[in-house]
Amino acid sequence: MLETIPEFFRKLAETYPKWNFIFFYDPVQWERVLGGLLVTVQLSIVCVIFSVVIGIIGAWAQGSPSAAIRWIVAGYIQFFRNTPPMIQLLFFYFALGQFTPTVTGADGWTEQPIISNVGWAIVSLSFFAGAFNVEIFRAGIEAVPDTTKEAAESLGMTRLQTYTQVVLPLALRVSLPSLNNNLVNLVKTTTQAIAIAVPELLYEMVSIWNDYNSAQNAAMTVLFFTYIGLVGVLIFGMHRWERALFIPGFGGTK
């Protein structure tokens, strides 16, 4: 059985030279695809988590009594939401990357920065998606009635307690559908990390079809289906979460 799959794709490539699924029968290329997929999955998971955390903290800071903090959050959102993620990646890696501390390599010339290209991709993509998440959570927070907040206040809860224990749990339920959309976008945006040579799935696939020109159509097809799969897993998880959190009157259905 395991032998027939590589055999099938080898035959296919012989019959249709434009459909060379080389990675399904050449172990070296298969390793490259798996390596790229692993980086994509890691990048996606880490960025999803960071961006949600940034969104939650940012939305809280937006309601801060301090005008300075509100200004900083507003500035952050304007900067990251209004510039293309590709330019952010290039800017972070090439421009800011020059000023971060580096470790001089064994040869005495190369300087390995403390933040690698993968690190910058995580920073940049998390902040990019985080800026949208702040606004998404704000929409949810504004949907929580003032009377609820006042009730919490009258029970003697502090601003932080009100936020973490009353407002956020309710706001999260309202925010989930738009959060879904943004996180799906984030997973797809990880492909742009190819600009700073992060060896994610698109990078590996482009490298493969450059090395084996006949593999181009095959690589593109597999890319499509892989992202459909990855996003599918994310959406499935988010829907499960949405249903688990369901309470009447705060969006969603059981």
Added chain:
Amino acid sequence: MKPLLKLFTTTAVATATTLSALASSYAASCTNDSWNKIQDRGKLVVGIKEDTKPWGFIDTDGNLVGMEADMAQEVADMLGVELELVGVQSSNRMQLLEQGYIDLMIATMSDRDDRRKIVGAVLPNYYTSGTNILAPKALGFKDWSELEGKTVCGKQGTFYNKIIEERYGATVVAFTGNAEAKQALRNKRCVAWVFDDSSIAADLASGEYEDFEMPLQTEDDNPWALAVPIGERDCIFGRFMAGMQYEWLRTGHLLELEKKWGIQESAFLVKQKDRFKDWLED
């Protein structure tokens, strides 16, 4: 009436197809699609590089210029049509030609066996280059084998990334463009940038890389080919471009273009000029 009409049209179409098939059998199924398209719209669309100074690059005014842009202009002038230049990258140049977005590709492409299966590379080869590295003088590389285990910056779409990794055990970090790859080298993220020796020589001559050198023996010297759509390689377009290249090489015109763009005179072109010399000329 209607079925009769249908039958009539079908017969007419079938007859026409048979006739045209007979007519073109002398030139093994040449449809000359691109060639005819160029004449019909009065415009030639040529793909050249946008980041490979001085062959094809974007100048300070934002125009695509370079030695290959000049060559494209001469092709358009000879055809008597307008020229439109399209910036291409190593990783998409063949696809753009294959899909018909460009009619002709003159984009520093190494002429490789597997590439000839996709695009119609036209002989004689108009240029050549080999693989070398741009590395800091401080590291003092002497031999390719010293790259083992080191990180080398490269560009997506060049054929030697794989060779460097397999033959010398270096790790190639491939960027999408030359500008990014060279910036990464200047930021000291890698020990060297691997690319065409002729392009590296041009960079060194520009004076922007004073602390760098091209220290190794050039490897895998590989002629370049311009390309027409593969179906037209042995048709009018391919033959026409073969003639253009023959004249460029015979007259030494490319040597003049090299001078114009500040490229070191290449031994290859001198040799070709001699090879195609007119025997009646004194």
